[in-house]
Amino acid sequence: MLQPVELYSALGLADRNNLFNQLQSIYNNLPETTCEGCATCCKWGSPPAFFIEYLNMYKYLRDNMKDKYKEILEKSTEYFYLELVDASQACPFLNEENKCSVYSVRPFTCRSFGLLSQQDFEIGDRSLRSLAEKYWEEYNIKISDELVNSELAWCGKVASSQGAHIEKSILAGLAAQISTIDYKFFPQDLVDQEGTLLPYPTHMMNTVLGAGARARKIKVMKEFSDQGTKELLNTFIEKARSYQF
Numbered sequence: 001m002l003q004p005v006e007l008y009s010a011l012g013l014a015d016r017n018n019l020f021n022q023l024q025s026i027y028n029n030l031p032e033t034t035c036e037g038c039a040t041c042c043k044w045g046s047p048p049a050f051f052i053e054y055l056n057m058y059k060y061l062r063d064n065m066k067d068k069y070k071e072i073l074e075k076s077t078e079y080f081y082l083e084l085v086d087a088s089q090a091c092p093f094l095n096e097e098n099k100c101s102v103y104s105v106r107p108f109t110c111r112s113f114g115l116l117s118q119q120d121f122e123i124g125d126r127s128l129r130s131l132a133e134k135y136w137e138e139y140n141i142k143i144s145d146e147l148v149n150s151e152l153a154w155c156g157k158v159a160s161s162q163g164a165h166i167e168k169s170i171l172a173g174l175a176a177q178i179s180t181i182d183y184k185f186f187p188q189d190l191v192d193q194e195g196t197l198l199p200y201p202t203h204m205m206n207t208v209l210g211a212g213a214r215a216r217k218i219k220v221m222k223e224f225s226d227q228g229t230k231e232l233l234n235t236f237i238e239k240a241r242s243y244q245f
């Protein structure tokens, strides 16, 4: 698990070192895209974001979405605890109009979705089969077949201002450039093993909840999968909702 860092020092370090501008310059290498906006990809799950992208989104939320703090905190907490036992969990930034509420700061994973050719696209299965076996053997928690078998299909409805698909190696190179920004915050080995590339709700819970609450994830999952209730989860949601940005 990624060690929490003191958020305000991380934001300060990012500002002093121009890291948000560096991130934006990398994003600028991608073409503008449009799509049909069906939100299938956003409902599939919360995409992974590098730590610098999390900080960028955090700052945007803090400065522009004051009226949405509590809702995002609630959705992120639910997602963090229930992503493996509740197939209805979607990205916390998908709003009631089926649109992205943080579009201008969405992470690289979202920006690049649909830019690969179908041939280059690797089915986005979440390798849940072995995880499902582990959860069943160790905790008696059943991860539903719906989740285990879920796959994010290639989307052919993305139109790019560049008019063509982008090679996989180019996208991988840009993602690698973003990862090097995370070296400012974490050991290089950890970053290179994708230890800082996590779903937004995981980053958020590292910030807003203590280790004790995060460690009770199994208990929350078990309560939900055995009884369909959220008693323990609700205590953590209340705690998260009281977080001050």
Ligand code: SF4
Binding pocket: 035, 036, 037, 038, 039, 040, 041, 042, 113, 114, 155, 156, 157, 158
């Ligand atoms: S990229 Fe494709 S799946 Fe995602 S919202 Fe657009 S049309 Fe839907």
Ligand code: SF4
Binding pocket: 041, 042, 045, 046, 047, 091, 092, 093, 094, 095, 099, 100, 101, 102, 103, 106, 107, 110
């Ligand atoms: S951040 Fe925005 S674009 Fe990305 S999955 Fe969430 S709602 Fe969709």
